[in-house]
């Protein structure tokens with residue numbers, strides 16, 4: 001059985017959605033990043049980068065959500081693009097746009113808006129601007145077509161992982177400027193597979209508060225400032 005090292009946050013959620021959509025059996029291994037599980041040597045042996053998600057498939061270890069999506073897409077053979085160079089060009093371009101643009105800029109926008117100490121105006125402005133710029137490109141595409149590619153697939157699931165947290169990233173009124181992203185989010189949220197993913201956090205004991213100990217585990221760079 002596949003083991004998914006999981007915390008209920010955007011990058012792990014995309015992978016869980018793929019597993020649910022394809023009815024691939026898997027078990028959750030709670031990796032509570034607020035408690036520091038990502039730094040445990042046993043987890044580092046699976047993901048040297050110390051972040052969730054990671055996947056273990058027998059003797060095979062895969063880390064990074066996008067690598068896992070590609071691994072599963074090839075293994076399971078569902079929700080992949082047509083086997084043409086043109087379809088693959090679109091697939092890789094938009095998948096990497098989510099991996100290297102949406103994910104990191106949203107992550108940093110959340111960090112600076114909600115967790116960083118003052119002064120932070122420069123960083124908040126930069127990451128809010130870039131997070132918006134990336135989401136508006138997705139909005140432009142989804143305003144013209146139902147899905148990111150020709151048919152619902154891995155790129156939409158990757159978008160979904162982050163679209164769930166848009167109000168936290170961009171503000172409570174963000175949907176006014178992103179109606180097509182909201183349409184896709186609502187469509188996926190209505191699926192039993194997405195509801196099963198949302199239920200994972202209630203079926204396992206994840207720490208909910210971000211206290212001083214969580215901050216140490218999540219933002220180890222802060223320790224350097226104390227010296």
Ligand SMILES: N[C@@H](CCC(=O)N[C@@H](CS)C(=O)NCC(=O)O)C(=O)O
Pocket residue numbers: 007009010011012033038050051052053063064065066103107217218219
């Ligand atoms: N590029 C990585 C990013 C993984 C990542 O940042 N995961 C977050 C959750 S969405 C995490 O584990 N954060 C805990 C930490 O940074 O210590 C991926 O797509 O898997």
